[in-house]
Amino acid sequence: MDIKTLILALALGNLSLCAALFFFEYERSKRFGLSTWALAKQCQAAAWLLLYLRGSIPEVLSVPVANGLLFAGVALDAAALWGAVGRPVWRRFLLPALLVAQAAFVGAWLFDAPAPVRVAAGALIVAGFFLAGALALARRWRHNSLLQRFLAASMLALGLALALRGLLAAGLAPGAGPDGGFAAGLGAGLGETLLQWLGFGVLYMMMLVNAFGYLLLSRQRLQDQLDLLEVQDALTEVPNRRGFYQALAPWMALARRPGMPTALIILNLDHFKRVNDNYGHPVGDAVLKSMVEVCKKQLRDSDLMGRLGGAEFAVQLPRTSLADALMVAERIRNAVAAVPVKTERAVINLTASLGVTTIRAEDSTVSLFKRADEALQQAKRDGRNRVAEARAASPLEA
Secondary structure (H helix, E strand, C coil): CCHHHHHHHHHHHHHHHHHHHHHHHCCCCCCHHHHHHHHHHHHHHHHHHHHHCECCECHHHHHHHHHHHHHHHHHHHHHHHHHHCCCHHHHHHHHHHHHHHHHHHHHHHHCCCCHHHHHHHHHHHHHHHHHHHHHHHHCCHHHCCHHHHHHHHHHHHHHHHHHHHHHHHHHHCCCCCCCCCHHHHHHHCCCCHHHHHHHHHHHHHHHHHHHHHHHHHHHHHHHHHHHHHHHECCCCCCECHHHHHHHHHHHHHHCCCCCCCCEEEEEEECCHHHHHHHHCHHHHHHHHHHHHHHHHCCCCCCCEEEEEECCEEEEEECCCCHHHHHHHHHHHHHHHHHCCEECCCCEECCCEEEEEEECCCCCCHHHHHHHHHHHHHHHHHCCCCCEEECCCCCCCCC
16 A cells, blocks of 8 residues: 555545534534534545645645645544533634644745745644644543543554654655645655655544544443433432432441431422413423522532422431431421522412431331331321421431
């Protein structure tokens, strides 16, 4: 395989990625990060096609335009990666940097700067943007997944190798690149054969690492979102029934040991069905979200609130006696009653009934929630808008 064939492989590789993304996004709403990355692949594919046609098209297309598209493609790759890690603000710095790089390269071509200078400058520009993408993945290194760490390290190594390749070409091959340009000089035979293959090998690895890396990161992020939806209520952003049960499990085990108990509160909004019937489900959703925020303000950082379903919620109070839990429940009840929910259609006054108990050594999840629910039903029978404690099993619980 010669150098020109490798250029064609780079062009076709980026074109195939563009085609795959087109069909992937055809019936889906586009995310900005994925669209940015798709545009990056289009720029790079166009750049390599122009370089492949070098000698058959005007030099202005095969040198400044082709290299400019290549720089833009790598810069957009970095922008997509910054967006993928939740820091899209860094895209603002990439556009000015790209404009400066484009102007510098075009100026060097117009004023016929020595080929080694243009080779080194082009290599450093591409490597710089590639390293910017690696920096995005390296943020919060200790908290990153193994995949993200591997991609960051790989991109860092490839970026440094490309920069070194450009500097070596400038130093060891003073006559390289007679027509100028980093990518164009490579296509025409920049200096020594070993450096040519080193440069294209790095560029090809860059394409593969960036392509598979970004797609795998997107899949990982999607899987994380799906995993979160399994344990989190999408409306109120507190644990759902499964998530709450999972968080409660360790405290169920600790209840068998001596020490402060863990308390459980079950809360139900009074007559919530009337809100949905009279004002509609969007208003009902707003009421639930507002109620959760009110309740959270009455809890400690170590406490946990979860949604069991409908307008029924549970609150876990670690290392809290029954007497203290009753005080917390009363605070919650007062807070809910004292803060009406303002919506576009009405101002809605709420009340809540609460049942309180503590985890006992012999408890299972079923017996614990059954006892707390019995206390909740007692609060409703007593007139609602009140707190009821579960029946005591022994003096130890109180």
